[in-house]
Every structure is written in C-alpha cells, then in structure tokens.
Amino acid sequence: MTQTKDADDPKTPSLLLVTGPSGAGRSTAVNALEDLGYEVIDNLPLSLLPPLLAVTHERPLALGLDVRNRDFSIDALIAVIDAVHERLGDMAQVLYLDAAEDTLLRRYSETRRRHPLAPAGPPQAGIARENEMLAPIRVRADYVVDTTKMSPHDLRAEIDSIFAPGEGRMLGVTVHSFSYKRGLPRGLDIVLDCRFLRNPHWDPKLRALDGRDQAVADYVAADDRFPTFFAKVKDLITLLLPAHKDEGRSHLSIGFGCTGGQHRSVMMAERLAASLEEDGWQVSKRHREMERRDGVGLSGKQGQGV
Incomplete structure (x- = not known):
C-alpha cells in the first residue's frame, strides 16, 4: 500500500x-x-x-x-x-x-x-x-x-x-553489429545471424563501404529474403520489448552478426534501430568492427555509436 x-x-x-x-x-x-x-x-x-x-x-x-x-x-x-x-x-x-x-x-x-x-x-x-x-x-x-x-x-x-505515472521505466535498447570471426560481443540478450543475406563484399564497388552507406543498404535489401526476414525480426522484437519492460528489465541488447561485421549486420542493426526509434523506444547502436576499424568507442553520433 x-x-x-x-x-x-x-x-x-x-x-x-x-x-x-x-x-x-x-x-x-x-x-x-x-x-x-x-x-x-x-x-x-x-x-x-x-x-x-x-x-x-x-x-x-x-x-x-x-x-x-x-x-x-x-x-x-x-x-x-x-x-x-x-x-x-x-x-x-x-x-x-x-x-x-x-x-x-x-x-x-x-x-x-x-x-x-x-x-x-x-x-x-x-x-x-x-x-x-x-x-x-x-x-x-x-x-x-x-x-x-x-x-x-x-x-x-x-x-x-x-x-513515472503513465510512463514507467524507459527500457534502453542497444542494437549491435559484429563479425562472427571475432566472436560474440559480451552481454547480448538476442543474437540473429545475417550471413544468409546477399553479401556486398563480392561487389568491388561496395567492398570498401559499410552497411551505413545507402548503396550497401539497397544491395542487401534487394535480397528476396530480406523483406520477410526484417518483418519477422521486427515483429519478434516488438513482441519482446514490452514483455521485458514489464518483467523489470532496464536494458536489452540485440546483436546482428555476419562474416565480416561490415555490411549485412551493420545494415540490419541500422534498419532495426531506426524502426524502433520511430516507435518511441530509447535506442543506441554499436558497430563493433567499425569501431575497431575507426579506432573509436561509444559515440554520440547516430549510426556510429550511442
């Protein structure tokens, strides 16, 4: 009482x-x-x-x-x-x-x-x-x-x-991208494998780019399996987030992995983070291999960190 x-x-x-x-x-x-x-x-x-x-x-x-x-x-x-x-x-x-x-x-x-x-x-x-x-x-x-x-x-x-009447605790969501070659990042709650999607690495024009570039995103999205995969992932996460919030969780980490952690996983992480932000969730992003390559950690810039 x-x-x-x-x-x-x-x-x-x-x-x-x-x-x-x-x-x-x-x-x-x-x-x-x-x-x-x-x-x-x-x-x-x-x-x-x-x-x-x-x-x-x-x-x-x-x-x-x-x-x-x-x-x-x-x-x-x-x-x-x-x-x-x-x-x-x-x-x-x-x-x-x-x-x-x-x-x-x-x-x-x-x-x-x-x-x-x-x-x-x-x-x-x-x-x-x-x-x-x-x-x-x-x-x-x-x-x-x-x-x-x-x-x-x-x-x-x-x-x-x-x-926080009518608002409740904000559940923080972090969406990661990573390379399976370097192992899973610590602390992930949900891991999804993107290695079945069309790989931009084999296109010489896209190889040096990453999943934050529009040309790479368009290339991955052109895979016939992408729309269904993304829709089902979004449906799953949309179902789970309120349940975890009701359970008292304050944070949830979602990871997307691919071979190099540069193209497909980054694109998926970017796309899901943007969609969740549109729905009103508090979202941050981590692109582990991009951070290793660029020599940076968490950043205040959207698309390169929190």
Whole structure:
C-alpha cells in the first residue's frame, strides 16, 4: 500500500530522500529510480548533503539514507528533512519503505546478514530498535510503501507508478553489429545471424563501404529474403520489448552478426534501430568492427555509436 500526502501532484521531485528499515527494499527502490533517470547516491553521509545541494544538477536526485550512514542520527535526519522542505517545498519529498517485522526477519534469515543495529546478536532486537528509531521519520514521509507482500519486481512497478505515472521505466535498447570471426560481443540478450543475406563484399564497388552507406543498404535489401526476414525480426522484437519492460528489465541488447561485421549486420542493426526509434523506444547502436576499424568507442553520433 502507498500513502501520499499529495497524491495528485504530478511533478517529479527534484530531491527524493529514500529511507526506511534495513531489509525493506531501499536498494531495489533506488535502482528503480536510477532507471527512471534519477541521479542516485546511496548511503550519503548527512554532513555531505548541504554541499551536494549547493551544486546545480541536471537530473533529479534520489538519496538513499539508513542507519548504516556514517553520521546517521534521527535528529540529524529530521533536521535535513525540515531544511530541504523549507528550501525546495514540494520539490523535496521523502519515500519511506516499510515492512512487517516478521517479513524483515525472514529476509535477514534468507540472506544471513547481520542487522546493523544488532551486529553481535539476533536480528529481532535490531529490527525492533530500528523501527522505534525511525517512527518520527515515517510520520514525515510523503510516500510510505509497505513492501511486506512485494517481490522486487512488484516494488519496481510500484516505484514506476508513483514517480513515472503513465510512463514507467524507459527500457534502453542497444542494437549491435559484429563479425562472427571475432566472436560474440559480451552481454547480448538476442543474437540473429545475417550471413544468409546477399553479401556486398563480392561487389568491388561496395567492398570498401559499410552497411551505413545507402548503396550497401539497397544491395542487401534487394535480397528476396530480406523483406520477410526484417518483418519477422521486427515483429519478434516488438513482441519482446514490452514483455521485458514489464518483467523489470532496464536494458536489452540485440546483436546482428555476419562474416565480416561490415555490411549485412551493420545494415540490419541500422534498419532495426531506426524502426524502433520511430516507435518511441530509447535506442543506441554499436558497430563493433567499425569501431575497431575507426579506432573509436561509444559515440554520440547516430549510426556510429550511442
């Protein structure tokens, strides 16, 4: 359940303090916020907060705070909350993650971690003490999320619904091209083989070009099998992307391979990336063999990197 003091306010807070008892899901929440575009800092000492806020930030800030912070105290945290509310008004908010004591105990038992407030004893004592300490913070929270019955995926979905209503987490897609001779790039989720398509390498006029050149793209697209292949690939990816997003994924990597990684795979990667961008997906491109040849890595230019 989520409680809000201003549930109808659609504005994204410029500063979000994320806290709650250990084991309630703070790490999952700040990771979800990072996927939504927040600049996340976890376990920031409270003494460093004033100089941090004195600097202009292009993205909203999400700060994870709990009893493990080096200079944590309830009085200090209350002072911080009051100060940022006075300075930023509704643009500073507090997200409090809570869970039933038996749930927190079960989570500690599963991970076999020691409770920070009971390092030499049973976690029950630390859980009870922490809940008592944090009670004044819970009262000041703008949002209280009870994670007792939530899985990590449920909590991510809840964070999305609060801080990106109607939009949700952006799933980042990277489309790669590569040469099978050099092996598969690391981290690919989906790999598709283009070696059956018409090969521009055998045309002397096209050999020195690559799949970003229109003449090469036209040559590959003239293969009778290309339209069906591309259409089926696009249908497959269009089916999978929303499913992966719903599953809580923040990124998906798709690879196209051919013999040299210069013509067919590059053309397919370019064509799919452009189509996905038209559909509104956040897409970047990597042409591994082109980057090796040109001596560059990730680039801000479309067609040569991100």
